Amino acid sequence: MAESKLVMLVDTKRCIACNSCAVACKVENNLPKDVWWNRVMTVGGPHLDAPSGTYPNLEMYNVTVACQHCENPACVKVCPVGATYKDPETGVVRQDYDKCIGCRMCMSACPYNGVRSFNWEEPVYHLDFATGDQDVAPHQKHVVEKCTFCWHRLAKGLSPACVEACSARARIFGDASDPDSAVSQKLRERSSMRLLEDRDTEPSVYFLR
Template sequence: MTQMALVIDLNVCVGCQACVTSCKEWNTSGESGSLADLNPYDADPSGTFFNRVQSFEAGSYPNADTIHFPKSCLHCEDPPCVPVCPTGASYKRKEDGLVLVDFDKCIGCKYCAWACPYGARELDEARKEMTKCTLCVDRIHDENLSERDRQPACVLACPTSARLFGDIHDPESVVSKAIEERGGYQLMPEWNTRPANHYLPRITTSASGCGSDGCSCKGTGAAIEAPESLDSLDAQLEHGQLHLASMATRI
């Protein structure tokens, strides 16, 4: 079965929010309908977004870093949001593996939001309907668009190509090759939801840090010896540098 998905490279995401704004622009005017923005410039704004980028600090001086972590629906291969829906509004398509919502059937009960361990569903306060990322289903199958444009809006908008799109069940696809070659991983696999979206782990090195050959303070007595770099994701998690699992459910 085809399983369309995103692969997000955490090494090159700069947190520019281009994916967030392009997603909002496309979907609020597309098949998903208007997405609410209530009091956007007040002290307590509220809005519906299919895609968000969360940023947080990791590590310690001199190896401190800012990590930008994009988050949206992961289009799980075994989605827990589907069987709990009392009206059948939430469903998974066989032809492309996408998890979608039939707005005509949705009653806004929030069962799917409670079942989702990733916090990926949002109730539109104006429409009282549950919304989520559709991977721009109204774009990717539109034969009136050029092949290049048949991708999610967030992928097209990313200035650093941090977002890849394709069929993860096709071993020759760009996403499958990226997962295999770069050690792409699923978020919180212990939930056994088999998320389709994958992340490419960050690779940290001290090549350009203080005391390296490329550092201007080299040889001046001002260099500070950096601790041994943590190249693997497991090592970073073990040393408390990355907390992706906890960040995934934090809005």
């Protein structure tokens, strides 16, 4: 596979905070009870779906928060056993559960709060059967987990589950190293922002404005 730079675009003008992306992620990856790799947050007032300002001058948009799959990931630098690593061919930041020793250094180093979870005990599920893709790595006790950009789907040439589930078509996923890709075209056409750009992590998730 040729080296690529996989990125996620989230169109803040189209996102309606339906949480389909978060639910699709949970089901596809058979996430344990109370574990979410993807969340939708409102930028506006003090509450979910609440705008800032005074009527009629109101402002609000939604930001989806998950692992940012940084080009310069702080988590990779601090992992003592190489359990957190960056795939050289795609740029996806991955976790090797079998190597993870549960030190949680990656969680401490990551500037994006809440994008990782730690399994303190054997994973517990809402259902008594597994959901999602059979190629998802089994969840384990005493390991750190996070969004994988649905690595098991990428290996089959598919997009992450959150992209396919987005009814508003607010998510675009692709190779930013290809100037003709949909993500490259959108980044040229629209202004965008990334979370905590001052931390020099170079996130691979862009929010179109």
